[in-house]
Amino acid sequence: MNRIKEKLQENPSKKLLSIYFTAGYPEPEDTVTILKELQGSGVDMVEIGLPFSDPLADGPVIQRSSEAALKNGMTTNKLFSQLENIRESIDIPLLIMGYFNPILQHGVEKFCRKCSEIGIDGLIVPDLPLEEYELQYKEIFQQYDLLPVFLITPQTSEARIREIDRASEGFIYMVSTAAVTGGTKGFGDEQKEYFTRVSKMGLKNPLIVGFGIKDATSFEQATEVTNGAIIGSAFIKKLTDSGSSGITDFINSIR
Numbered sequence: 001m002n003r004i005k006e007k008l009q010e011n012p013s014k015k016l017l018s019i020y021f022t023a024g025y026p027e028p029e030d031t032v033t034i035l036k037e038l039q040g041s042g043v044d045m046v047e048i049g050l051p052f053s054d055p056l057a058d059g060p061v062i063q064r065s066s067e068a069a070l071k072n073g074m075t076t077n078k079l080f081s082q083l084e085n086i087r088e089s090i091d092i093p094l095l096i097m098g099y100f101n102p103i104l105q106h107g108v109e110k111f112c113r114k115c116s117e118i119g120i121d122g123l124i125v126p127d128l129p130l131e132e133y134e135l136q137y138k139e140i141f142q143q144y145d146l147l148p149v150f151l152i153t154p155q156t157s158e159a160r161i162r163e164i165d166r167a168s169e170g171f172i173y174m175v176s177t178a179a180v181t182g183g184t185k186g187f188g189d190e191q192k193e194y195f196t197r198v199s200k201m202g203l204k205n206p207l208i209v210g211f212g213i214k215d216a217t218s219f220e221q222a223t224e225v226t227n228g229a230i231i232g233s234a235f236i237k238k239l240t241d242s243g244s245s246g247i248t249d250f251i252n253s254i255r
Helices: 003-010 031-040 060-071 076-082 100-106 108-118 130-143 158-167 189-199 216-222 233-254
Strands: 016-022 045-049 094-097 122-124 147-149 172-175 207-210 228-231
Touching: 016 060, 016 207, 016 233, 031 045, 031 076, 031 233, 045 060, 060 233, 076 100, 076 108, 100 108, 108 130, 130 147, 130 158, 158 172, 189 207, 216 228, 216 233, 228 233
Parallel strands: 016 045, 016 228, 045 094, 094 122, 122 147, 172 207, 207 228
Antiparallel strands: none
16 A cells, blocks of 8 residues: 555544655755655655746745755755665655656656656645646556645635546645645634645545644644644754754654
8 A cells, every 4th residue: 555545544533743844954964864864754745846936826935945946956866866775764654745846847747757776755836727637647656656646725716626636535624714835824713724625525635734834832723623734934944944853852842
């Protein structure tokens, strides 16, 4: 079974913590060190960000980390090289999160095949529309056992959410706000209503909230009626301040 599915079924009552970081940041060879520290700290899943020069949904913290990673020489091939033997030491689910342009440039099937070979479990591609995925790439994803993860926002219609739920096999990435990453200061009534509304839809896929989770309080708020949360910008800030040495303390402060 795909590791994401296994993790989601392992303990349905557990609130999952997923961490996002940008490959090649702060230093070009930090990727494996960070993954080992995160697994040792008890994180449930990790999203490895493939840096891109025009990250539309990312706020300033992640944008700066992408710019730095690209200056550090991070490329798709370099990331694959770093992850070549990652399954010898890492057994938690790993996803690659990135924009479609670098994947297309690499060759979609070639990219997916390599992901499968090194043990990647899913892909989050925010600018790959559901219809395009189903028409052109679904068979490739399935061939290489890569789960697609689609995003919903507070503005996504109920009909569209149900379409995404039907097409998904792992979890739904529930964007907490229409703003970019890293900009939310806690969750207000509007967001809590959104979490509750979608959680009551009876979807087949778990809901994992992203954008705006930065500490124990926001993690608790985000997971009150959902299945987990993703921390990105706050974690990258921690890496910027203290490198990989501060990872365990940061994760312990969340839950």
